[in-house]
Amino acid sequence: MTPSEKPPQANDRPVGDTRASAQVGTGASTQVGTGASTQVDERFKSASGLRPASAFVLIGFVLALVAARAAIISLHEEGEQPHNLQHLPILPVGFVVTDSSGVPMAGSVDYLELDMSPNAMWQAHTPDAMAQKLSVALGGQYSPQEMLERMLPDVRNGRITARNGSAGPLLLDDAQKSRVDAWLARGTLDTKKESRGPIHGIALVRVPSGRWQIQWEPQVLLSEAERASHGYAKPLDWSRRIADDLGACLLGDAAAQIDTDEERATLRTHTWFALMPTQFRCIDKEVPVACAQAVHDVLKEERVQPHQMEIVRHQKRVYPVKGTQRGVAPAVSVLGRWATLEPDAARRKAMRELNLPADDSLWSSDEVDSVQKRTQLCIFQPSPMNGLELLSKNVLEMPEWQDWLRVRGEEYTFLANQVPRQPRHNYFQELIPGDEPPHVVTTIEIGLQRQLRSAIQKTMAVNDPALVMAIAIDVATGDVLAVDSVDKYEMGGFLPAVHTYTPGSTMKVVTMASALEEGVVTPDEKIDAHHNTFVFEGRRIHEAEGAKDKDVVTAAEGLAFSINAVLVQIGTRMTDVAMHQHLVDLGYGRAPRIGLGGESMGTLHPLPWTRTWTQASICYGHEILVTMWQHATALATIVRGGHFRPLRIVKAVEQYGVTKEIPLVEGLQNQQHDTYSAKTCQEVREMMMLGARIGTGRKVWRDDIVMGTKTGTAERTGSELCLHVELAHVHEHDCHGAAACRALLKGKKAHNGSCYTSSMCIFGHRPEGGREVMVYVVVDEPRGKLHFGSEVAGPAAIAILREALGFTSDGEEVEQAGPDGFHAVSEAAADAGDQPWSEAVHAAEAVHAADRRQTGAKHAPR
Amino acid sequence: MTRLVLCAGLSGLTLLVGLMTAIVQSHNRELGMQLNDVREETMLIEAVNAASKANIIALDHGPIPTDAQRADKKLTR
Numbered sequence: 001m002t003p004s005e006k007p008p009q010a011n012d013r014p015v016g017d018t019r020a021s022a023q024v025g026t027g028a029s030t031q032v033g034t035g036a037s038t039q040v041d042e043r044f045k046s047a048s049g050l051r052p053a054s055a056f057v058l059i060g061f062v063l064a065l066v067a068a069r070a071a072i073i074s075l076h077e078e079g080e081q082p083h084n085l086q087h088l089p090i091l092p093v094g095f096v097v098t099d100s101s102g103v104p105m106a107g108s109v110d111y112l113e114l115d116m117s118p119n120a121m122w123q124a125h126t127p128d129a130m131a132q133k134l135s136v137a138l139g140g141q142y143s144p145q146e147m148l149e150r151m152l153p154d155v156r157n158g159r160i161t162a163r164n165g166s167a168g169p170l171l172l173d174d175a176q177k178s179r180v181d182a183w184l185a186r187g188t189l190d191t192k193k194e195s196r197g198p199i200h201g202i203a204l205v206r207v208p209s210g211r212w213q214i215q216w217e218p219q220v221l222l223s224e225a226e227r228a229s230h231g232y233a234k235p236l237d238w239s240r241r242i243a244d245d246l247g248a249c250l251l252g253d254a255a256a257q258i259d260t261d262e263e264r265a266t267l268r269t270h271t272w273f274a275l276m277p278t279q280f281r282c283i284d285k286e287v288p289v290a291c292a293q294a295v296h297d298v299l300k301e302e303r304v305q306p307h308q309m310e311i312v313r314h315q316k317r318v319y320p321v322k323g324t325q326r327g328v329a330p331a332v333s334v335l336g337r338w339a340t341l342e343p344d345a346a347r348r349k350a351m352r353e354l355n356l357p358a359d360d361s362l363w364s365s366d367e368v369d370s371v372q373k374r375t376q377l378c379i380f381q382p383s384p385m386n387g388l389e390l391l392s393k394n395v396l397e398m399p400e401w402q403d404w405l406r407v408r409g410e411e412y413t414f415l416a417n418q419v420p421r422q423p424r425h426n427y428f429q430e431l432i433p434g435d436e437p438p439h440v441v442t443t444i445e446i447g448l449q450r451q452l453r454s455a456i457q458k459t460m461a462v463n464d465p466a467l468v469m470a471i472a473i474d475v476a477t478g479d480v481l482a483v484d485s486v487d488k489y490e491m492g493g494f495l496p497a498v499h500t501y502t503p504g505s506t507m508k509v510v511t512m513a514s515a516l517e518e519g520v521v522t523p524d525e526k527i528d529a530h531h532n533t534f535v536f537e538g539r540r541i542h543e544a545e546g547a548k549d550k551d552v553v554t555a556a557e558g559l560a561f562s563i564n565a566v567l568v569q570i571g572t573r574m575t576d577v578a579m580h581q582h583l584v585d586l587g588y589g590r591a592p593r594i595g596l597g598g599e600s601m602g603t604l605h606p607l608p609w610t611r612t613w614t615q616a617s618i619c620y621g622h623e624i625l626v627t628m629w630q631h632a633t634a635l636a637t638i639v640r641g642g643h644f645r646p647l648r649i650v651k652a653v654e655q656y657g658v659t660k661e662i663p664l665v666e667g668l669q670n671q672q673h674d675t676y677s678a679k680t681c682q683e684v685r686e687m688m689m690l691g692a693r694i695g696t697g698r699k700v701w702r703d704d705i706v707m708g709t710k711t712g713t714a715e716r717t718g719s720e721l722c723l724h725v726e727l728a729h730v731h732e733h734d735c736h737g738a739a740a741c742r743a744l745l746k747g748k749k750a751h752n753g754s755c756y757t758s759s760m761c762i763f764g765h766r767p768e769g770g771r772e773v774m775v776y777v778v779v780d781e782p783r784g785k786l787h788f789g790s791e792v793a794g795p796a797a798i799a800i801l802r803e804a805l806g807f808t809s810d811g812e813e814v815e816q817a818g819p820d821g822f823h824a825v826s827e828a829a830a831d832a833g834d835q836p837w838s839e840a841v842h843a844a845e846a847v848h849a850a851d852r853r854q855t856g857a858k859h860a861p862r
Numbered sequence: 863m864t865r866l867v868l869c870a871g872l873s874g875l876t877l878l879v880g881l882m883t884a885i886v887q888s889h890n891r892e893l894g895m896q897l898n899d900v901r902e903e904t905m906l907i908e909a910v911n912a913a914s915k916a917n918i919i920a921l922d923h924g925p926i927p928t929d930a931q932r933a934d935k936k937l938t939r
Contacts, residue, residue, distance in 0.1 A: 104919060107916075109912040109913060109915070109916040110908065110909035110912040110913060111909065111912075111913055112906070112909050112910075112913075289909075289910040289913045289914055289917075292906050292909065292910050293903075293906060293907075293910070296902070296903070296906055311906065313905060313909050318916045318919075320916070320919035412901065414894075414898055415894065425895055425898075426894075426895070426898045427891055427894030427895055427897075427898060428893075428894045428895075428896075428897030428898045428900075428901060429894070431901060
């Protein structure tokens with residue numbers, strides 16, 4: 001082939017001559033066909049005349065533009081990444097507080113709250129229709145009118161005044177007013193559109209400043225009739241029309257400059273916000289369980305979106321054994337309560353938890369955020385504040401449980417997808433069930449607790465004291481079986497650990513044990529009681545009424561009859577150091593750290609003591625202030641045999657059927673060696689048993705119990721305030737005992753005669769054995785005729801002890817089993833089975849049995 | 863020819879996979895919505911049950927009466 005014969009190139013012919021190109025191409029392939037490279041060239045010749053490289057460049061350029069735009073959108077422009085995957089707020093796993101046998105005393109249960117956003121709701125729904133339906137769904141609990149009042153919180157006297165955010169009512173000038181008037185009169189802003197009549201339910205009201213307020217009636221403006229009269233079928237379209245038109249009226253000429261959807265939406269949102277400002281409203285704090293499904297169905301049927309109105313699940317604490325009567329003090333006040341904190345207190349707590357200095361200028365920005373978050377949490381989320389609730393929470397947070405306890409809350413994950421102009425749809429993704437709430441098992445016996453409560457209430461009613469406290473303890477373990485208090489002046493706090501008082505003669509038990517341990521006295525040693533005339537180193541020692549006629553007695557009788565002169569002589573034989581050490585070993589003068597909330601340390605004078613005054617006074621329980629918890633711990637230590645045990649009120653934690661016992665505390669310093677020997681304690685026990693038989697406790701003596709007692713009747717000195725006067729003043733003025741107030745109250749009394757603190761410690765067990773229980777009752781300032789411990793506190797103490805030992809059940813005498821372990825019961829009692837359906841038969845049989853007994857008929861014993 | 867068949871097959875399979883994915887995805891979405899509804903109702907039932915249980919426990923049936931108390935009650939009827 002010569003150069004002149006080479007096939008014509010595409011560039012050689014005019015652009016657009018496709019036919020020629022096809023022919024040439026075909027011709028080339030058929031006619032030429034001399035080489036593969038020539039064939040490829042021919043096949044890929046561009047029909048348009050453009051070279052392929054140019055096409056690739058063009059496409060590449062377009063793709064690069066797209067990529068650049070995408071990069072700008074994703075990296076540079078402001079916007080939010082859509083978070084379609086959402087999690088429902090995780091409800092924390094609560095805990096259950098049970099009594100020693102598993103009866104729930106406190107726990108968290110779900111409740112349903114009906115919440116709404118009036119602002120969102122009434123954009124898309126008709127108030128009257130929703131009120132009707134919800135009223136029916138809620139079982140008629142609220143009438144439709146009441147529902148409307150709840151769902152339209154901005155309405156005052158039937159109207160809502162449009163607001164300008166937090167700046168007060170939205171005020172219109174005359175130009176705006178005339179535009180709004182024109183719109184209302186014509187019903188539309190579109191001058192080309194035919195008017196469909198005026199808009200009802202909006203009025204402009206002149207205010208003293210000469211400007212105008214928008215006042216509107218949602219029931220009228222958003223009614224179905226009004227909507228229909230303007231040709232709108234859907235509430236959402238109608239509300240948008242109102243907002244758009246009103247917004248345009250307010251803006252005037254500036255409205256013409258709005259040309260994007262975003263600007264239009266913003267104006268609509270602001271206008272609607274002015275018309276319906278409230279964003280959140282709780283409609284029903286607790287939807288009745290029987291109505292929950294009906295309400296849910298109404299919301300679903302009406303296509304109410306969650307951001308408009310929804311049933312929200314919350315948790316609350318319930319106290320099944322507390323009783324529900326309002327105004328009645330709870331039956332188990334030791335349980336304590338959950339509460340939220342005031343903002344100041346919440347902030348202080350947050351700072352304390354984060355270990356931050358008081359000066360907030362030293363905090364980092366992260367620390368500021370952390371403090372704010374924790375503060376908000378304390379303000380809005382209730383948490384245990386005191387009592388067993390607080391103790392249980394702290395027990396569960398102890399490090400030893402962290403590997404074992406599972407406290408993962410329920411987690412629900414869903415996809416929330418929303419197509420523009422369509423309602424949002426949620427799609428299930430994952431549900432992880434929450435863990436079973438752990439059970440904190442206390443040592444409280446709920447039956448005994450009830451009786452203890454009943455007994456101290458009775459004491460309160462009979463003796464009219466300022467307060468009564470009582471505790472029942474399992475002597476061997478130090479487990480608190482029941483503890484409670486009642487007071488006249490709403491003192492607050494857990495009184496057995498907070499309220500301090502003069503223990504009086506019950507302290508003689510400690511004095512005697514210390515003296516025996518120090519070897520300065522023996523139980524049989526004869527000591528002169530001096531007939532109430534004893535003068536100790538120039539100080540006259542007075543006696544209580546019952547101990548005035550005693551002459552020479554043994555040391556044991558001195559304690560049994562509670563003779564001050566004897567105990568002062570015995571107690572002052574010890575050095576103050578030795579006596580002080582025994583008191584410290586028993587826990588006096590320091591907070592017991594129970595974990596139930598606030599605690600008092602009591603008052604134990606530091607050494608050295610004046611022998612004539614401080615030491616002598618402490619010998620019979622004066623010049624020392626104790627809490628009931630401290631004193632009960634000390635008395636139980638002596639009754640137990642000398643080994644100190646802090647009183648225990650929580651004994652185990654359970655979850656998923658596994659129980660982990662909380663071991664008895666053994667590592668304390670005062671547990672390394674017993675402050676009293678077993679022999680000493682046995683001797684003191686025998687003295688207390690003597691006291692129960694013939695001494696100050698004889699009024700409560702029961703021969704069916706192996707028991708010992710020690711009474712206490714502490715008369716307040718003139719320098720001490722009358723507790724009634726002090727507490728009444730604190731209750732009224734909330735001054736917490738300020739020094740100025742105390743000075744003001746000195747010498748005042750709320751009753752005749754002296755002020756006493758009456759108390760009784762009683763321990764006992766059944767003759768055949770079984771557990772030994774110690775009961776200690778304190779009655780502070782009784783105002784009745786009686787004031788001796790055995791008379792004031794004694795009846796409650798023995799009643800509690802008998803209940804604890806099973807002689808009574810729920811306060812009623814229990815028939816005791818015979819030696820063979822069986823009860824002798826009447827036929828009627830034997831027939832009284834647990835079959836309520838056969839009650840009629842049993843009643844008839846009882847009548848026949850009575851007839852037979854009357855006629856002397858014999859029947860076989862059951 | 864082979865190339866043509868393979869390409870057509872591949873294209874067809876791609877379309878088929880795309881179609882199947884769309885169908886399965888749509889089905890999953892439908893199931894997701896249903897499950898979400900079921901979950902909402904379950905939550906409601908759980909809450910209602912919990913509240914009912916709390917109410918029952920709070921009735922406080924008190925201690926079991928002794929034989930003597932039972933007998934007294936029977937005879938007084």
